Amino acid sequence: MLRANYKGKFMDIESVKSQFPIFKNKINGKPLIYLDSANSSQKPGRVIDRISKFYSKEFSNIGRSLHTLAVTATNRFEETRDLVKKYINAKSREEIIFTKNATEGMNLVASTYGEKFINKGDEILITELEHHSNYVPWHFLRQKKGAVIKFAKCNDKGEVEIDEIKKLITEKTKIIGITHLSNVTGAILPVKKIVDLAQTKKIPVLVDGCQGAPHLKLDMQELGCDFYAMSCHKMYGPTGVGILYAKKKWVDQLPPYQGGGGMIQEVKKDNITFPGSPTKYEAGTLQTAEVVGFSESIRFIQDVGIKNIMQHEKEITEYGLQELKKNNSVKIIGDPKNRGSIISFTIKGIHPHDIATILDEDGVAIRAGHHCCQILHEKMGVIATARVSLGVYNSKEDIDVLSNAIKKCNKIFNK
Numbered sequence: 001m002l003r004a005n006y007k008g009k010f011m012d013i014e015s016v017k018s019q020f021p022i023f024k025n026k027i028n029g030k031p032l033i034y035l036d037s038a039n040s041s042q043k044p045g046r047v048i049d050r051i052s053k054f055y056s057k058e059f060s061n062i063g064r065s066l067h068t069l070a071v072t073a074t075n076r077f078e079e080t081r082d083l084v085k086k087y088i089n090a091k092s093r094e095e096i097i098f099t100k101n102a103t104e105g106m107n108l109v110a111s112t113y114g115e116k117f118i119n120k121g122d123e124i125l126i127t128e129l130e131h132h133s134n135y136v137p138w139h140f141l142r143q144k145k146g147a148v149i150k151f152a153k154c155n156d157k158g159e160v161e162i163d164e165i166k167k168l169i170t171e172k173t174k175i176i177g178i179t180h181l182s183n184v185t186g187a188i189l190p191v192k193k194i195v196d197l198a199q200t201k202k203i204p205v206l207v208d209g210c211q212g213a214p215h216l217k218l219d220m221q222e223l224g225c226d227f228y229a230m231s232c233h234k235m236y237g238p239t240g241v242g243i244l245y246a247k248k249k250w251v252d253q254l255p256p257y258q259g260g261g262g263m264i265q266e267v268k269k270d271n272i273t274f275p276g277s278p279t280k281y282e283a284g285t286l287q288t289a290e291v292v293g294f295s296e297s298i299r300f301i302q303d304v305g306i307k308n309i310m311q312h313e314k315e316i317t318e319y320g321l322q323e324l325k326k327n328n329s330v331k332i333i334g335d336p337k338n339r340g341s342i343i344s345f346t347i348k349g350i351h352p353h354d355i356a357t358i359l360d361e362d363g364v365a366i367r368a369g370h371h372c373c374q375i376l377h378e379k380m381g382v383i384a385t386a387r388v389s390l391g392v393y394n395s396k397e398d399i400d401v402l403s404n405a406i407k408k409c410n411k412i413f414n415k
Ligand SMILES: Cc1ncc(COP(=O)(O)O)c(C=O)c1O
Pocket: 038, 039, 101, 102, 103, 104, 131, 133, 134, 179, 181, 182, 183, 208, 210, 211, 231
């Protein structure tokens, strides 16, 4: 078993699981085997405690009042921004925008960049792997402006190759939107190569980092992308917080997203001026406690070590694939060379919803459905799949329980 340097001490990475209070509960009388982290991860106690401490001792709205509590709360909130900046190696704090989730981040890009730079006949290049969050906002723009959406095809292995992207770039391509790690096939896309290619043509790249951020080492300056959207609830953090990384060159020239309090410089009856980023993108009262709580999620990841997390999840994913492949009725969707800790599958003769329901009886939590990727499911010729997705707290023992629960499914449905 992998050993991680946790808070300066070496310990089994599995014992990191004990940091998550949810695992003290039984589900249907059984220990919880949580295999739905791509949907949302569980939260370490330190994140929950931080939120509680903030509300008990430090709470005030931020960026408005000048009393002691308000200044303290504002400082704590902004400290998280600094922590995020450092964690993802952004160049400046203006590049870190707090949103409510990755979906809002991608809507922000489609809306502001689209408003300014995309016109009738211009092309938006996305992939067949995209989550609806990186398609629907572009669809709105297509309807509003008459833009064209092109889809880079995914191959039989559930990957999108660089040549497929290259083939579809034209002089009309105004933006490329790609997922970092597919939430269905688990494929990790060659983002750096795609960004390098796009830069030669001066095309900005938006990365949907929802599944990349919790599982991969992030370095915005090295990756070079223009926008990177994350959901903190998938990163051992609270719900209601997302981060949009947007390169300074863009935040300096794109218009505000939503209007309201907290995002203006001066308001007159005939004119309104706006401050710089991130203020102009953060309208209204923000998710203060959640953002402050998220600072502990980053510290948790840093303490365990993202490289340890990656290595651990790789080991469990490989074991999971090996065990699932032993069951002849299981068909794994996609076989990407470079895979993250996500395995989607079908079982002949059993609807994925039934698989999920039977597994739940044994305390095994998976997701079943189209995972907000209907285009991809149509392409793969299935309506729905069952999906196992891992987090730092999963072990080989979890996979064993999963495999046995699947055998039970077979016994019930495929008599
Ligand atoms: C790849 C990907 N993109 C976007 C999203 C949307 O995330 P959220 O609902 O947190 O905005 C998800 C969530 O499952 C996802 O997996």
